[in-house]
Structures are given as C-alpha cells and as structure tokens.
Amino acid sequence: MGRSPCCSKEGLNRGAWTALEDKILTAYIKAHGEGKWRNLPKRAGLKRCGKSCRLRWLNYLRPDIKRGNISNDEEELIVRLHKLLGNRWSLIAGRLPGRTDNEIKNYWNTTLGKKATAQASPQSKQNSQSFKKRAIEPMTNTQSSKSTLATQVIPTKATRCTKVFLSLQSPPPPILPPKTLSSTAIDDPPQAPLLNHQQDSPNLHGHDDSDFLNFGHWNEFQSSDGGTLIDNDCDKNLSIDSYHSLALSDDLMFKDWALNRCLDDNSTLDLESLAHLLDSEEWPEMRH
DNA sequence: AAAAGCAGCAACCGCCTAGAT
DNA sequence: TATCTAGGCGGTTGCTGCTTT
Numbered sequence: 001m002g003r004s005p006c007c008s009k010e011g012l013n014r015g016a017w018t019a020l021e022d023k024i025l026t027a028y029i030k031a032h033g034e035g036k037w038r039n040l041p042k043r044a045g046l047k048r049c050g051k052s053c054r055l056r057w058l059n060y061l062r063p064d065i066k067r068g069n070i071s072n073d074e075e076e077l078i079v080r081l082h083k084l085l086g087n088r089w090s091l092i093a094g095r096l097p098g099r100t101d102n103e104i105k106n107y108w109n110t111t112l113g114k115k116a117t118a119q120a121s122p123q124s125k126q127n128s129q130s131f132k133k134r135a136i137e138p139m140t141n142t143q144s145s146k147s148t149l150a151t152q153v154i155p156t157k158a159t160r161c162t163k164v165f166l167s168l169q170s171p172p173p174p175i176l177p178p179k180t181l182s183s184t185a186i187d188d189p190p191q192a193p194l195l196n197h198q199q200d201s202p203n204l205h206g207h208d209d210s211d212f213l214n215f216g217h218w219n220e221f222q223s224s225d226g227g228t229l230i231d232n233d234c235d236k237n238l239s240i241d242s243y244h245s246l247a248l249s250d251d252l253m254f255k256d257w258a259l260n261r262c263l264d265d266n267s268t269l270d271l272e273s274l275a276h277l278l279d280s281e282e283w284p285e286m287r288h
Numbered sequence: 289a290a291a292a293g294c295a296g297c298a299a300c301c302g303c304c305t306a307g308a309t
Numbered sequence: 310t311a312t313c314t315a316g317g318c319g320g321t322t323g324c325t326g327c328t329t330t
Contacts, residue, residue: 015324016298038315054316055299090318102298105319110296 013047017056021046025053026061059100066098070107078104079112 013021028044034057036043037050046053059065070078074096081092089101089108096104 014300036315049300050315051301051317052299058317059298087319101318106297 011047012041012049014052017048017060021048022056022061025057029057029061055102059102064098065100067103070099074099075112078108079115082108082112 024044024046025040028040028046032043037054040046040050040053041048044053048056060067077096078092081095085091087105089105093099093101093104
C-alpha cells in the first residue's frame, strides 16, 4: 500500500482475511494463547505475517469485540476523550469496552471528526466541504492551536511507563490530574472500561468522581527509599455517573482542577503550557 | 444504465518503546 | 551499556459499496 514492506513477505497472503484463516487463527490462539506473534503464523500454518495476525485478532476475532452501532454515550465519550488525549486511539479505546483503537480511529475519521470540525467552524462552508477524504487531518500538536476543539487537546508524548515514581523530597507536580499526566501516566492503563464499573472510587487529592477521567483511586505504594510509587491501576472505578459528568464543560473540569490545587492559584489554564509540562522529558525525575 | 465521486472500513506500514540478552 | 527483538501504536492506503450525475 504505497510503502515498501518492512520485512520480506514473499509467499505471504495479504489483503482481506478469509473465513478459513480466521478460523485457524482463532483456534490457534484459543489453544495457545496470545503472544509470540512472529512465530504464530508458522506454528498455526498461516501464510500471514505476525503483525497481521495480531491485528486481525485484536480488531476482529477477539470474543469480546463489539462492532458497529456505536451508541450516543460512546460517541460522546469518544469526542471528549479525543479532546483531551488527541489521537491516542488506544487509550480512548481502552475506555470503551469492546471497542478497538482501529474502529474508533476509523469512526473518528469518518464521522466524529467531521462533526467536530463542523462545530468548530459551522459557518465555514469551506470547512464543510473539506470533509473529503484526507481532508480530515488528525489534530497534531502543531495544529492544536487552530481550532477550538484542538486547543483542548493535551498532546502527550507516546512513551510508556507502568509506574510513576514520585519523590517525597520534592512535591509532586502541581497540575497533574492523574489521567492526563502524560503518556507516562496514562499509557498502559489497565484498560478499564469507562462505561461499566462500580462507584467505589475513593477520593484522592480532593477529587470526586466527577473529575475528568476518574482522577480517583490511585494506588499508592510507599517505596523503600521514601518515594511514592503510583501504580497506573488508577482508572478502574469511574462510574457511569462520572461518565456522564464528562459532559460537564471543559471549563468546569479545569476549574475543578484548579480548585483542587492542581493549578497554582495564579496560573492560567493554559493548556499549551500544560502540554509542555506533560511531556515526560520535562521532568526526568518522574520517568522511573 | 453507466460513469464518476464519495464514504467507510480493513489492512498495511514505519516508528517507537520495553524488555531481554 | 549497547544491541537486538517483540509488541504496540498511530498514520496511511486501497478496496468496495453506495450515491449522485
């Protein structure tokens, strides 16, 4: 598809998967489990590359996959998460049980992105006509100042970290609602569905369940050297009510942060600067 | 009825990161 | 510490079906 293959794929099938291939892959994974994708095709007798097998399984063959019929609630949630996270499709998908990043990405590119653009500049005929394919550019950091929607995006760097270490010697960064900390904090989330869970989130730092993306329920562990290990297992408990709270205005959300001393009293709610801080490289001490 | 345009979606690609050695 | 490998992610592409002309 326009690019040279990253590895030799001679003799491998490409394109759409057949029912037989699906059956073989499903049977193999049920018998042996996921993982070892590179060896899987050979072992399963499939003429596909491992990446293709993985994608097929994750996006279509998994038993818990929910396809099509994205509900209004889901749609609304996708929009809001996209505002906050940008094109972090896997993270967004992690909050929507049964949905895959690919599906959400496609849904955004074909449906929601258009709506968002139209809302951002409803009077712009030019914009409405720019819905043509490829005209829907994902919101990048550099684009983020160009639309009202995009300005809400907190661009994060795609780094992964399963734990965040906070030294008690220095105060934790002041402005960090846990789920927007950065990719270091929000990557590898426990994939907890945002739409179905209980309501037992303990408060943390004064946040209640209405805090955006469930800022509650951080498991904190005192480490041996006096630091605090914050497990990322922190967003398991957002209730449906708190999901609906996502419908609060962004202003309210960020005011809430400020009220909870997430922001310095004198600071402005400047998402650009927030985003700057969110770059994990800005605080190297936080990276391990 | 046929051709052109458009939209949706599945799949592929390169890049990046974490973990292993 | 450096290198290699596997897995994961987001961007992009091409196919296919539907709609419009």
